[in-house]
Amino acid sequence: MKLSPQTIQAAVDAAHSSSAPNIGGANANYIPYLASVPSELFGVAVMTPDGRLYKAGDTDYAFAIESISKVFTLALVTELIGSEAVRQKVGTTPTGLPFNSVMALELHNGKPLSPLVNAGAIAIVSLVSGVSADACWAKILDMQSRFAGRPIALSDEINQSEQTTNFHNRAIGWLLCSAGTCYSDPMRAVDVYTRQCSTLVTTTDLAVMGATLAGGGVNPVTRLSVVAAANIPHLLSEMTMEGLYTASGDWAYQVGLPGKSGVGGGILAVAPGKLAIAAFSPPLDLVGNSVRGQAAVAYIAKALGLNLFGS
Incomplete structure (x- = not known):
């Protein structure tokens, strides 16, 4: 129609x-x-x-x-490493549990299952190459801007508010690290993930x-x-x-x-x-x-x- x-x-x-x-x-x-x-x-x-x-x-x-950012970082990583690598490293299956669930990780030996829950999104960020957190972040911010068709900016106020309250995500980062499913320093990945949610x-x-x-x-x-x-x-x-x-x-x-x-x-x-x-x-x-x-x-x-x- x-x-x-x-x-x-x-x-x-x-x-x-x-x-x-x-x-x-x-x-x-x-x-x-x-x-x-x-x-x-x-x-x-x-x-x-x-x-x-x-x-x-x-x-x-x-x-x-916030979490809508997960789609655009997933797009970036899919472009960088391919959809099959994303499926193998992070997963493509609903967890059936809340987006910040630790239990979902524990039940599946540390594999996040989905790139759109927090654990999977942190793992996705860890797959963005870069010599530093800032280099990794620059690629993610550029992808958001390319999708929006204009420069997207980080809100320092939101980022500060989130960086000082993201203890649960830090725990998820260390759990991913212990299972071998975080592909950079886990605290770097959590830091950059928090920034991507704060634009x-x-x-x-x-x-x-x-x-x-x-x-x-x-x-x-x-x-x-x-x-x-x-x-x-x-x-x-x-x-x-x-x-x-x-x-x-x-x-x-x-x-x-x-x-x-x-x-x-x-x-x-x-x-x-x-x-x-x-x-x-x-x-x-x-x-x-x-x-x-x-x-x-x-x-x-x-x-x-x-x-x-x-x-």
């Missing part, structure tokens, strides 16, 4: 207006910065692979990318980043190839399996699109070849996904008939 600009904008507007009254959920409070973000903020954006943008609400507010993006940025995935790896704004088209199915499959933490199965069942959320309140979904949907709203459900964001993305996916499992 050909989607007209008017149809897409109408869906975005309706998704925003219908989801805005939902006051459920609460900001993440274990990272001090996130607890301070105004909970009433709410933005929704859609971008197509040809660069057309449709938006409503607070789409220019910059927020912490600032807008809802519009997320829509551009998602549209790059929807468009076969070509950025819709710069028209530059960011990631090989052959790697896109692997990235989207990971998002389908583990992108919304332990709610990923329900998301696939109800919405039918690869997605990724972050505890900063962002959420991204990709309809391959068609468009990307991004939303931002800080209050999260008990799993860690934006309440309004999920509702808005689901509304648009249904209104535009985007469910990949539909006929």
Whole structure:
């Protein structure tokens, strides 16, 4: 079905207006910065692979990318070492446990299983080559910027807030090291992983980043190839399996699109070849996904008939 600009904008507007009254959920409070973000903020954006943008609400507010960053570092490492090496070293299977689970590691002899949980994401960062943490970080930041089509910046305030509270991730780093599944100094990997979660993006940025995935790896704004088209199915499959933490199965069942959320309140979904949907709203459900964001993305996916499992 050909989607007209008017149809897409109408869906975005309706998704925003219908989801805005939902006051459920609460900001993440274990990272001090996130607890301070105004909970009433709410933005929704859609971008197509040809660069057309449709938006409503607070789409220019910059927020912490958090776990959505895992997708773009995974893209970088897949480009560097190949999808099969990623599968062998990190894994491609949902853990069935919370995103920061230590038990998941212990149950599988220290193999993370998924690059979209914290353990797997730290292992992925450890596979980014570089003579120093800063050299490794520069590659990751460059990849985020290439996906967004503009320079993305680290927030020193967010990074400081996270670096001083990331004790659990440090423990995961040492567990990976002890199992031989961390491929650099573990504290370097955790440091860089924390930085990648501490950059600032807008809802519009997320829509551009998602549209790059929807468009076969070509950025819709710069028209530059960011990631090989052959790697896109692997990235989207990971998002389908583990992108919304332990709610990923329900998301696939109800919405039918690869997605990724972050505890900063962002959420991204990709309809391959068609468009990307991004939303931002800080209050999260008990799993860690934006309440309004999920509702808005689901509304648009249904209104535009985007469910990949539909006929």
